[in-house]
Amino acid sequence: MASNQKFDFVISGAGLVGCLVASQLAKLGLKCCLIEKNKINDISLVNNYSPLSLNYRSYLILKKFELWEEILPHVYPIRNLTIKSYHSLNRLTFNAKDIYLNDLGYVVDRRNLLQEFLNNIKSSSNITIFDQETVSGFQDHTEDEEYGLIGKLLSGQSIEAKYLIVSDGIESKIKDKLNIKSLKIDYSQISFVFNAKAFFKKYSAVQIFNKYGIFAGIPYGNDRTNIILTINKKDIPIFFNDKDKIKKNSLQNIFKDYMSDISDLKFVSQYNLLTSRSKEISRNNIILLGNSSQLLHPVGAQGFNLAVNNIDSLIKFLGNGKLDIAGLTNEINKSRESVFDNIDVATNILGGEKIPSKLLSFFLINSIKSSQTMKNTFLKNMLGINNYPYLNIGADI
Ligand SMILES: Cc1cc2nc3c(=O)[nH]c(=O)nc-3n(C[C@H](O)[C@H](O)[C@H](O)COP(=O)(O)OP(=O)(O)OC[C@H]3O[C@@H](n4cnc5c(N)ncnc54)[C@H](O)[C@@H]3O)c2cc1C
Numbered sequence: 001m002a003s004n005q006k007f008d009f010v011i012s013g014a015g016l017v018g019c020l021v022a023s024q025l026a027k028l029g030l031k032c033c034l035i036e037k038n039k040i041n042d043i044s045l046v047n048n049y050s051p052l053s054l055n056y057r058s059y060l061i062l063k064k065f066e067l068w069e070e071i072l073p074h075v076y077p078i079r080n081l082t083i084k085s086y087h088s089l090n091r092l093t094f095n096a097k098d099i100y101l102n103d104l105g106y107v108v109d110r111r112n113l114l115q116e117f118l119n120n121i122k123s124s125s126n127i128t129i130f131d132q133e134t135v136s137g138f139q140d141h142t143e144d145e146e147y148g149l150i151g152k153l154l155s156g157q158s159i160e161a162k163y164l165i166v167s168d169g170i171e172s173k174i175k176d177k178l179n180i181k182s183l184k185i186d187y188s189q190i191s192f193v194f195n196a197k198a199f200f201k202k203y204s205a206v207q208i209f210n211k212y213g214i215f216a217g218i219p220y221g222n223d224r225t226n227i228i229l230t231i232n233k234k235d236i237p238i239f240f241n242d243k244d245k246i247k248k249n250s251l252q253n254i255f256k257d258y259m260s261d262i263s264d265l266k267f268v269s270q271y272n273l274l275t276s277r278s279k280e281i282s283r284n285n286i287i288l289l290g291n292s293s294q295l296l297h298p299v300g301a302q303g304f305n306l307a308v309n310n311i312d313s314l315i316k317f318l319g320n321g322k323l324d325i326a327g328l329t330n331e332i333n334k335s336r337e338s339v340f341d342n343i344d345v346a347t348n349i350l351g352g353e354k355i356p357s358k359l360l361s362f363f364l365i366n367s368i369k370s371s372q373t374m375k376n377t378f379l380k381n382m383l384g385i386n387n388y389p390y391l392n393i394g395a396d397i
Contacts, residue, residue, distance in 0.1 A: 005128070006147055007033040008321055010161040012135050013168030014040055016052075016110065017290030017307045019117035021165055024065055024315055026126035033128045033159060034121065037168070040131040043115045048268045049195050051218055051226040052110040053078070053301035057384030058308040059106060070116045075106035076220045079203040081382075082258065083365075085210075090365045094379045098372070103203075104383060107220050135174060138164065140284070148285050163323055164286045170276060172292035180280045180288070187273040187347065189213055191230040191298055194246070195266045198225050200259035207299075208254060212238060214299050214347075215254050225259065227251065230273065230298065273297060277340060282329045287314070294336060299346045305384060306339050342381070 009025050011018045014036035022034045054062070054075070062068045081104055082093045096104045121127050130153065138151040147160040166174045202222055208215040213231040220226055229251075231239055239250045252262055276295045281288045290307040310332045317328040345364075368378045380386040 004150075004158050004160055005033070006160045007031045007128070008161070009033070009163050009165055010035065010135070010149070010151055010159060011165040011167055012174055013037075013166070013172075013290075013292070014118075014121075014129070014131070015167060015169060015290065016114055016117065016304060017311070018165070018167035019114065019121055020065075020308070021167065021289060021311050021314065022127055023067075023117060023120040023124065024311060025318075026121070026124040027065075028315070028318065028321075029126065030321055031126055031128075033130065033161070035133050035135060035153070036129070036131045037134045038131065040118065040129060042118070043111045046111060048266050049220050049224070049226065050110045050268055051107050051193065051220060051228070052113060052304055053105055053107050053218060054308075055105045055301070055305045055382070055384045056101065056103070058305045059103075060385070061308050061312045064312075067116065067120065070119070071108065071113060074112040074116070075108045077103040077203055078105050078107060078205045078218070079103055080201070080205070082204070082206045084206065084208045084257075085362075085365055090362055092365055092368060092375070094375070094382075099376050099379055104379075107218055107226070109220070134168075135164075137177070138174075162285060162321075166286060166288045166292045167290045169291045170295045172288070174286075175278065175288060175292050178283055178286065180278055180283070182276040182278045185275045185277070185297075187230075187275065187297060188233050189230050189273040190233060190236065191228060191271045191273055192246075193268040193270070194227040194229070195220075195264075195268055196225055196227050196262050197223055197264040198255075198259040198262045199223065200225060204258075206255070206258040208258075209346075210254070211235075217255055217259055226268075227255070227262075227265075228298065271298075277336075281332055281336070282325055285323070285325060287323075287325065287328065289314075294340075296339070297343050297347055300342060300382065302339050302343060306335060309335055309384060 008030040010033045011022045012035050014034050018034060022032045025032050062071060079096045080093060082091060084091045096102055134154045135151050136154045138149055141148050141150045141160060147162055149161045149164055151159045151161060166172055168174060200219065205219065206217045212235040216228040218226045218228065229239060240246055246265060275297055278288055278293045281293050289310055296303045313331045314328055317324040368374050377386065
């Protein structure tokens with residue numbers, strides 16, 4: 001590559017978020033440079049399923065981005081969702097048809113989703129990909145008003161850019177260089193993801209809050225489900241024996257009202273729930289997106305959905321290739337705050353162990369239950385479509 005190539009956007013990190021934002025910017029005719037520290041390979045066949053839940057708003061946005069046709073063969077629809085909290089009477093069931101939708105959202109294997117995004121960026125002539133490469137430093141380009149940033153790559157090459165998008169995940173080096181601090185929250189929980197065969201109601205997901213943690217059954221086929229156990233560290237021995245093998249009885253007990261005949265249990269992954277919320281999300285012409293901006297508790301499956309919404313905003317705040325960073329930052333901050341609030345309610349109130357949390361969750365669920373309008377508003381909030389103009393962009397209703 002000749003040194004000092006010029007780009008509208010440099011995007012550091014080619015995970016789900018970096019690939020999605022690059023593909024959308026390139027579609028608008030903007031010149032992008034996508035930099036990934038690892039080798040970008042096609043994703044090889046894997047024998048397990050790594051679930052990612054897309055809420056209804058993400059579906060609408062991906063459809064607007066003209067990506068849904070490619071994603072569709074990989075998704076499993078969720079049409080009903082039951083949330084159960086501590087008190088056995090505290091159970092809420094939502095159905096897509098209550099708000100005149102076909103589906104509440106979709107589950108997809110995150111590797112299939114990434115592969116579709118990669119196919120999209122590889123077919124774009126506006127994207128230059130540097131893999132096994134990183135941005136080792138950058139500075140303001142004071143002599144050039146348009147291309148305000150000069151980046152140095154690890155290989156020694158230089159690039160010039162109008163904007164830098166930081167999507168290089170939780171260990172972001174660029175964020176460190178900018179000295180952007182984060183609020184860290186340690187939930188003292190570990191999240192375990194399993195695939196299993198089971199008997200359950202088709203297209204129905206369940207989320208259970210109890211004193212041991214937060215548990216979810218999210219199907220990805222008519223007899224296949226993801227079992228996600230977010231367990232308080234001190235309660236792990238209740239679910240696992242000395243040899244780290246899951247105790248099937250404890251599992252069956254938790255899910256007994258929602259699924260039976262759980263078999264063929266396959267471990268997929270586990271995460272220590274040490275999460276992070278960046279205190280700033282932009283500096284001049286640099287913007288943080290995805291895990292570099294926030295790594296969230298998986299309750300309510302919000303992380304990637306928030307990033308998709310933020311990418312939708314980014315496109316909205318672009319005019320003639322110029323990005324209104326202040327307007328975008330303001331809008332992203334609002335969406336982040338509302339997601340953080342939802343997560344805090346879920347983890348502190350619905351998932352809280354103390355008596356006030358139990359009372360509050362009892363009160364919260366019963367008030368939502370008390371009126372269909374409140375139930376529908378709560379549901380639309382969960383799906384990200386409250387105040388989102390979903391009727392205008394081709395929803396199937
Ligand atoms: C247990 C669990 C379940 C979840 N479930 C859901 C869900 O159901 N729904 C949902 O919406 N969200 C979910 N999330 C969140 C979701 O996984 C993340 O929001 C999403 O993966 C973030 O993607 P990203 O591209 O920002 O980061 P990453 O996937 O971490 O990608 C970062 C990329 O940057 C690269 N990189 C790193 N450092 C550098 C560097 N210095 N230079 C260049 N490249 C670099 C990395 O190699 C990687 O490719 C879940 C998260 C967890 C932990």
